[in-house]
Amino acid sequence: MAELSNAPAPSPETLVDIYRRMIRIERNDDAIRKTIRLGRLQMPYYSARGQEVIPSTLSSLLTNDDKICTIYRGIHDMVAKDMPLRPLWAEIAGRVDGTCKGKGGPMHLTHPETGVMVTTGVVGSSMPIANGLAWAALLDGTKQVTIAYFGDGASNIGAFHESLNLASLWKLPVLFVCQNNGFAEHTRYENCTSVDFISKRAAGYGMPGFTVDGNDPWAMYAAASTAIARAREGEGPTLLECKTFRFLGHVFGDDDKYMTKEEKAAAIAKDPLPAFRARLIEEGLATEEQLAKLQADIEAEVADAMEFGLASPFPSVDELRRDVFAEEIAA
Amino acid sequence: MAELSNAPAPSPETLVDIYRRMIRIERNDDAIRKTIRLGRLQMPYYSARGQEVIPSTLSSLLTNDDKICTIYRGIHDMVAKDMPLRPLWAEIAGRVDGTCKGKGGPMHLTHPETGVMVTTGVVGSSMPIANGLAWAALLDGTKQVTIAYFGDGASNIGAFHESLNLASLWKLPVLFVCQNNGFAEHTRYENCTSVDFISKRAAGYGMPGFTVDGNDPWAMYAAASTAIARAREGEGPTLLECKTFRFLGHVFGDDDKYMTKEEKAAAIAKDPLPAFRARLIEEGLATEEQLAKLQADIEAEVADAMEFGLASPFPSVDELRRDVFAEEIAA
Amino acid sequence: MTATVKMNSLQAVNAALTEAMEQDPKVLVLGEDVGDREGGGVTGATAGLSTRFGDQRVRTTPISEQAIIGAAIGAALGGYKPVAEIMLMNFTTVAMDMIFNHAAKLRFMSGGQSQVPITIRTLTGAGWQTAGQHADHLEGWFAHTAGIKVVAPSNPADYKGLLLSCIQDPDPCIFIESAGSLFTPAEVPINQGPIPIGKARIVQEGTDVTLVSWSSQAVRCQMALPALTEAGISVELIDLRTVSPWDKQTVLESAAKTGRVVIAHEAMRSFGPGAEIAATVNEELFGQLKAPVRRLGAPYSPVPFSKPLENAFLVSPDKVVATVKALMG
């Protein structure tokens, strides 16, 4: 593991912006789960409740030109990246106004305008494609960076290895961001990963690797800004291992019987969201009213998006013949 | 890279045995190439001339119960493992008396009696299967070890990563032996590998890794005996990176234009075979006569095997219906 | 009458695994989350096994499908009979080299010295809105691979009996667990033993049309039967159960009798497994058919997420009814 030195500290505005993204993720997640429980949404749902800090901090350092490739558990990454919520909701409801016309659904949300380029349901597969986007940026001569999000379990699949090796060799402007929540479905980190810190694997690719507290916006900011600067300056990729926890298990409906009640409770007790909120106010970086207003605005946005999404019509079955190729397939 | 300490030194008998295996590899390789040039053998041939020390030293520490999984460039590994030469020649000639009845050919030679379990033509694919053989040995409660041979180029493919992680987690009695000859087909090590020593990757799997001079029988013996002892004692896998050079390029007929004449000449000047022979005599470990006799015996064995192989009949086309499944497919 | 017990197909899989491990100490189970420490597998198919047979014989793996199949192949070469789980059929693609270039070929390439008696259990099937990367039916690919058997049951008894056979088989088998056939309980004989690979089951005898199907599609074909009976059409429904090697004799005999054949599968129609059956029927019964052989399968499209699209993507019982009726003219 490399050391993080001289990393810049986030400004107060940035911290509030990170909080804004976090609360937007959390409120949206809460609304999705409520809507599923009400039977108004049917879909496999992989909540990232508890992991908000990671993409929120990273996204505070990105623009719409910067790209992300994410995974089934990636709605938080997209919301952090400021993907608009109306087409997001229409998509998870399988409607025609969805980002993908309802054809992709929650595991394949895509929104190039905000840089959400690929969402994959296959473990590890965000990484090889992120490399290609970074290669394109390099060829274009831009300073764009691409982020490949993935989980701790994904660090054991072949695509991880091939991707890090290639990115390092080609000095690609890419960040490999592992959201290490300690579990791969029902399997504990240590029962599927042969090394204590995934970041140690970076050395095998001549690449810097850091393990950070993924629930600490300051630590995340230091690591993220260092890695992003490195990428923008043409110095190549970084592996960031961000330690976190998923509060709601693998998939909506998960019974959690593969973990102890205690460890779950302990993790939830350290929920980064209220902690960060309290600290913002405590340190005078934001006022109670300001954050309440921010939250209310977001709740309104989420409520509007939900209504929009659920009111949008279903696509016509002709859509099965469209977008398979550029040219529509004859009926 | 870990350090090798307290490794045992090879006995004089072992050193002569290593030399025997080396000269058997070399004489056999020479005969194969001559026979191809004469037009009496047609096959893709991946000579390992220059890499003799690696499998010869390892094999001096193995019995027939220990297994190897090797690759297209693996005939030296099999010959070192004392695979009989008659069925080897019949196989590369595509004849019915071949190890595989002529159906597998040089890239898929198999000979369970001497522990040659799998020969693959797919880069990296020796490793996942070696794990399974090691798992079986563990379940059986034996002290068998399995060796997965592969090249430097193979260390960049996904199967390498998955295999090392699993082997470490399960403490499998397996050795990952990388024969690093500096090239993957026509691509130089540094143009496809992002780390200066492949052995450094071992740390990412919580596994010891060593880089050894693969042309030095003493260095190889120290590393091999350490790793094999570790495996036999149930302590798990080791990654051995053995530096070497292939004198004859990637495949028979290779024009070598991707390397300089100088580097090739420099490597050949350090040919381990005559150097080792000279040292054995110099240090009084063997006599000139003894080694000459050994060589003559081997030449006779090779000549006999060649005649046997080329005199063996071709298989009947019915063989296309056999060995696809245990049960013969109806005509 | 044999005593039976009601169970769904996942429970039948669990029962088969338990029995096989009980009877033969060489049977192993490996895959992601398969152990009881991990809650006994995401679907519960392997629940209880590690507790009963120990965590050396039942091993939870990392998410490393190449390593999973590789370990299974190697253990098989070492004398074991591993049952490897690839959580979803779409993920066989990350292990395809191990399956296609190795498991299926080692016996042949070694001239019969190596045998690879592994079973690959894998789940798939549309209908649950899991969208484009979690529901493909790829039995056509495996059927077009020499050296691997392809088994695709449709009901609990067949799940149990065929899985037992796959595990005992001396060659690699891929065992397809399809969503549309997993959760409906049915009576299974308590002593349900192995059911031979390669033998179809005639679900219903009939004289007008031969309907050939397997896996979840056989369930949807069965749902089409009442409407067809009502319409006065006598359908012979054949559940193929094994896609490769398929039971040519049963299909041809039925087709010779009825003169009309419809083949239905969940996999994509285009270049799908139904084409082999159609081509064979046409070739063997040239001039004897009363109507063209019809094939039903998914449209040329990835699996869609949106419910109405997913419904249209699947070959519904209604489509089966309409096709059979149209064929009768």
Add this chain to the structure above:
Amino acid sequence: MTATVKMNSLQAVNAALTEAMEQDPKVLVLGEDVGDREGGGVTGATAGLSTRFGDQRVRTTPISEQAIIGAAIGAALGGYKPVAEIMLMNFTTVAMDMIFNHAAKLRFMSGGQSQVPITIRTLTGAGWQTAGQHADHLEGWFAHTAGIKVVAPSNPADYKGLLLSCIQDPDPCIFIESAGSLFTPAEVPINQGPIPIGKARIVQEGTDVTLVSWSSQAVRCQMALPALTEAGISVELIDLRTVSPWDKQTVLESAAKTGRVVIAHEAMRSFGPGAEIAATVNEELFGQLKAPVRRLGAPYSPVPFSKPLENAFLVSPDKVVATVKALMG
């Protein structure tokens, strides 16, 4: 008459790549050994490109097929048109997730927002004693995949024209270079431009039998023509050139005319791509055929090493002749 130049198919590939890179700065080339530093590729197909277009546009990769296809997909999403080389078709299996679950599906799953205009060039084909893991023809698998076009030419002009089209195509294409069709030189128009994907070529018109083939097998079919002509059989030989989407119209028109169809491919016969064509011909021309549609393909076996076995494995011109003759009765 157009001026022509004599070249073999590998040279045609090189010419197409050179022209495409020349005309469109977005065209990229990546793969193992593709650069001139590496001797211009093992077969020479990419020789000269990195020298001419620089080593940013022509990139030698590690042996990492998933990373290769992933990089191609990502660059395509970033506006480029990458041509990725997978050295041999059997190695597409290690990249199959990237091809099947991603390249082929991203456009659909994104509702048309993503496009993946990549070309995957890959070599295969038996006849060179490369044995079980280096010679499989897997076009059937890709044809059974929605969202990817499958192109398999047989002669230098088609290699050039079709590769140009694949590179320009807005969707992923797999371009199969088959050993049996690579080394025979032929005249290619100096200004050979793109040849449309999905259009067959009638190699020889005829009235008795329609012979459908592609790739190296089309070469072997062509070698069968003199003997058939001599036997007084008028064969219409169709080189399909694109396996998916295939030129149904041309085949059906010909079949309607001749009433007899033989389909021949190098891929395994069982569950092979020929089955789709046979099934379609039978379905569309029911009652109009004079004889059953025959399919020729490899036996149900891995590719063998031994020369006599390899000869028997391939569909030789003699087998084509015998099959056509038998069909004529």
